[in-house]
Amino acid sequence: MKILAIETSCDETALALVEAKGGLKSPKFRILKNIVSSQTAIHAHWGGVVPNLAKREHLKNLPILFKKLGKPKIDLLAVTVGPGLEPALWTGVNFAKELHKNIFPKAKFIGANHLEGHLYSFLLSLEYKKQKTGIKNLFPAIGLVVSGGHTILLLMKSLTRWEKLGETRDDAVGEAFDKAARMLELPYPGGPQIEKLARVGDPEAISFPRPMLNDKNYEFSFSGLKTSVLYYLRDNPKAKKADVAASFQKAASDVLITKTARAVKEFRAKSVLLSGGVAANKSIRKELSVMSYKLKVNFFVPPIKFNTDNATMIAVAAYIQFLQKKNRPIKANANLNL
Template sequence: MSSSLRILGIETSCDETAASVVVRHPDGQGEIVSDVVLSQLEEHSAFGGVVPEIAARAHVEALDGLIEEALTRAGVTLADVDAIAATSGPGLIGGLLVGLMTGKAIARASGKPLYAVNHLEGHALTARLTDGLSFPYLMLLVSGGHTQLVLVKGVGDYERWGTTIDDALGEAFDKTAKLLGLPYPGGPAVEKAACMGDATRFDFPRPLVGESRLDFSFSGLKTAVRQAATAIQPLTEQDIADICASFQRAISRTLKDRIGRGLARFSERFPDLPEPALVVAGGVAANLVLRSTLEELCRDHRFRFIAPPLRLCTDNAAMIAWAGLERMAAGMPDDPLAVAPRSRWPLDAEAAALIGSGKRGAKA
């Protein structure tokens, strides 16, 4: 590549409306020149979770203004952009429609190519934007909608080693917080309460620990929390703190087993790799207890631990723009304007469905 490439990214897969302009320089280094994110937290907090209809309406109202702001902050116009990248899935179908249709309209009006990006690929490639990481590496994605352990072999080349068979980890945090009367989003609320709690008071289960498969399960843990809370009602603040601390401890011990096995498998698969790396992405990666567990694991297995800045771990358009740039630089074709949004879209789309599928595709 002899010249820089500049791309406009659009992200609307859940409850953040985002636009970004990112540049890929001839040496392969990336630069975020603008990154605008509008959170819908206030709109959804009263409901204890994301309401799809409210999210889609908020995207419609905000997206045009955010795109204009992203271009202005970058000091460019659409004429200066080489391509458009928009999240096409997985996510809430209403939000995906807003972002992808906007991307199509801009691409058609400006004559630019359009890259329909898998949201998970955005997460998977972010460490190459922030740390210049080389392939292959292992990625743990822990968010409200996803918990996956993925081998990242190249752009568009992914191998899923483990996934949740029920609740995502972020979802387990949110549901536990709601059960205990803590505010939304649940992750930060549970972590804050846990700081004052006794992590050994409740011995919660650790599903799938000890099994050779690398999948995750959190629904049983959530049920155990509900049973423990019901048994000691009415709950005091100390009870809530103890439950939260014990909940986090169970998750930490689960990750230690699941991810430890994954790191060992990676080392067996790539014994000559000089500096293997584990990349952690998703909002749950901000939890200090879980992060400490993963950092310790990486030290024990002699892995490099990489966690992009929190603003790039949660939903953002910079990662979508970068994924589009990676595909563009690799000479991959842009997507036709007829591409449709997909509420389900596994990174390893060719793999057999783990827990069944329907009209929208594989569940996991």
């Protein structure tokens, strides 16, 4: 099955052409095209994504990117319908509707969940491609989805059945990274800048709090950690920024790793699946990999280019959704969840 996927949930305009086969028992994907047009330089001046600017750029970029695909023959057309910024989502939805009407009228048409795209991106990992035990032997699994808008811990009972164990009660971990970066006067986007600066800092220099670390649940909270950084910088104006970045990153990471490890043990998981934009953080990737090795479970994380927003993961989610014969309205839903 050949899939054309469109992703415009935030500030990345992305299209992908993917060949999928294997069904739910052994899904496999061949990436024919993966095109992403970033708007980072445009939003950097504002220190964050401006929805109407993102919409304007999507409207400009979508026809340009589509031309780069040539004249593909497809079986399935998929577009992200949420969650995300509503003005941005509508550009992708409306563009996809025009394509379906005028160019691909015979193709199946699916509205995909952006978070399911992240969740299923483990199917693009090198580890998944190498494994030979069969997908059913990877479950139960603990899925950790970490991004600028979400921090969610899931118990995946199978590829298509999961239960949400917990999520953030306030700021997502990626949002906390961006806000801490702003306090440190680092360029946008803040997450990668924190990671870069943390490499030359001491992660033990400052004892920032680990919110909800010892609570007997799988909920998260990062607003208190963010506020601690604010007060520390206020009270220590000459503090080494690298130490602040490293200590902040360690505090956030400790919470993610500890709660994931606890879930692995409680539910006797066979695998850990890491996804979302924050999964591009090499320190967090490494710590979760080491934790998984110690607990003798599989660890799956896609290549970094598939952690950040892209349309290939939307094609993967759409394929799984199509196989389940699941339909959702093809209209923007900014608050769509797992």
